[in-house]
Amino acid sequence: MNYSKHILCIGAGYVGGPTMAMIAYKCPRYRVTVVDINPARILQWQSDDLPIYEPGLDDIVRSARGKNLFFSTDIETGIREADIIFVSVNTPTKSFGVGAGMAADLQYWEKTARQILNVSTTSKIIVEKSTLPVKTAKAMERILSSTTNGVHFEVVSNPEFLAEGSAVRDLENPDRVLIGSRQTPGGLSARDELVEIYANWVPPDKILTVDIWSSELSKLVANAFLAQRISSINAISSLCEKTDADITQVARAVGMDTRIGNRFLNASVGFGGSCFKKDILNLVYICRYYGLNEVADYWEHVTRINDFQKERFVTNMLNVMFNTLAGKRIAMFGFAFKADTGDTRESPAIYIAKRLLEEQAELVISDPRAIDNARDDLKDYLPRVSFTPDPYVAAAKSHAIALMTEWDDYRYLDYESIHRSMIKPAFIFDGRNVLDHRRLFEIGFNVYPVGKPVLTHL
Numbered sequence: 001m002n003y004s005k006h007i008l009c010i011g012a013g014y015v016g017g018p019t020m021a022m023i024a025y026k027c028p029r030y031r032v033t034v035v036d037i038n039p040a041r042i043l044q045w046q047s048d049d050l051p052i053y054e055p056g057l058d059d060i061v062r063s064a065r066g067k068n069l070f071f072s073t074d075i076e077t078g079i080r081e082a083d084i085i086f087v088s089v090n091t092p093t094k095s096f097g098v099g100a101g102m103a104a105d106l107q108y109w110e111k112t113a114r115q116i117l118n119v120s121t122t123s124k125i126i127v128e129k130s131t132l133p134v135k136t137a138k139a140m141e142r143i144l145s146s147t148t149n150g151v152h153f154e155v156v157s158n159p160e161f162l163a164e165g166s167a168v169r170d171l172e173n174p175d176r177v178l179i180g181s182r183q184t185p186g187g188l189s190a191r192d193e194l195v196e197i198y199a200n201w202v203p204p205d206k207i208l209t210v211d212i213w214s215s216e217l218s219k220l221v222a223n224a225f226l227a228q229r230i231s232s233i234n235a236i237s238s239l240c241e242k243t244d245a246d247i248t249q250v251a252r253a254v255g256m257d258t259r260i261g262n263r264f265l266n267a268s269v270g271f272g273g274s275c276f277k278k279d280i281l282n283l284v285y286i287c288r289y290y291g292l293n294e295v296a297d298y299w300e301h302v303t304r305i306n307d308f309q310k311e312r313f314v315t316n317m318l319n320v321m322f323n324t325l326a327g328k329r330i331a332m333f334g335f336a337f338k339a340d341t342g343d344t345r346e347s348p349a350i351y352i353a354k355r356l357l358e359e360q361a362e363l364v365i366s367d368p369r370a371i372d373n374a375r376d377d378l379k380d381y382l383p384r385v386s387f388t389p390d391p392y393v394a395a396a397k398s399h400a401i402a403l404m405t406e407w408d409d410y411r412y413l414d415y416e417s418i419h420r421s422m423i424k425p426a427f428i429f430d431g432r433n434v435l436d437h438r439r440l441f442e443i444g445f446n447v448y449p450v451g452k453p454v455l456t457h458l
């Protein structure tokens with residue numbers, strides 16, 4: 001088949017895989033190839049057991065795979081044949097050297113840029129899809145412009161704004177598609193090539209074109225603002241618990257103000273995921289680099305409140321369960337950082353599980369999608385932790401349930417049966433405020449929500 005464009009994505013993770021699947025699905029005249037250095041991951045993308053769980057993703061992949069969507073480990077061939085290359089490699093927080101604990105680790109990004117330079121025989125558009133510090137495109141341009149064989153590269157920024165658990169919906173009906181480019185003839189031409197791709201299904205008014213530096217910074221700022229809202233409502237939840245106010249009612253009153261809105265105002269045990277903490281710390285590092293220490297301090301406190309919320313949850317469990325958790329069985333309902341994903345990266349459940357184990361508790365982890373990742377996250381604590389997808393098995397003979405993830409399944413369990421199977425007094429700590437607390441109290445549980453009055457028989 002003759003394809004009008006050859007698109008390559010380097011990196012088959014949570015961003016690259018779903019994004020390319022949607023492009024292939026919406027643009028059947030384009031050949032889309034996803035490459036990765038991990039053969040096991042590519043084999044999963046080629047199978048019926050995809051490496052990530054996202055509602056609706058299976059159907060999208062199956063509809064295009066083998067037609068115009070391909071997965072491969074042959075990175076060099078992919079680079080040579082591509083007209084447009086999306087770079088979606090990992091950019092974790094540095095764990096060494098200058099900027100350790102805050103700055104983005106760009107070693108994988110740089111290795112990819114040099115591989116593109118060394119392999120390419122024709123000019124290409126390079127698309128930054130990974131979350132990168134502002135001005136990274138300038139460094140990429142310097143690397144790619146060092147060629148002497150006449151090959152030319154234009155670098156554009158196209159950050160992702162996907163929410164795990166709704167990635168397919170976000171890709172199909174995005175709030176906006178952001179494309180940043182140099183304001184040169186070549187940069188604008190490359191920008192228009194990318195606009196043409198998304199215009200196959202995204203309305204023109206949702207395709208936002210800006211300069212490349214604004215695009216790179218916008219991704220970090222968007223995640224920082226979202227995390228800030230979560231930390232803000234969680235900070236107030238601690239005050240609600242001291243004053244007998246109800247955080248749900250406070251959030252509703254505040255959220256009805258049209259200047260504020262009601263999104264991301266659900267108090268919880270804290271935010272997680274691969275982006276929020278990493279991107280905020282990256283933003284903090286950039287601000288300190290430019291001498292904006294007051295700005296850096298402001299954003300760093302967003303992460304501190306998140307850490308405070310997780311520790312507060314553990315301390316509360318310890319205090320109300322008679323100041324000792326040693327030898328007590330605790331069932332953790334959910335381990336993924338949010339519902340509708342198996343991703344556990346930076347999940348609050350990891351921190352809380354480790355703290356409970358420090359208190360010599362016995363843990364049973366249950367989650368419909370994240371058991372394998374949970375087992376890997378807690379591998380150093382085996383055999384003091386057990387795992388089961390069945391929440392009834394997890395709760396049996398336990399002293400307490402700690403709800404970590406807002407899976408719908410947990411709302412509709414037979415809690416009367418669960419209560420009968422538990423050691424009394426039985427406790428529920430609802431870290432997501434999704435359960436019917438009054439009903440649980442009537443069944444016999446001692447109920448401890450986040451930011452709401454407790455319901456206890458003690």
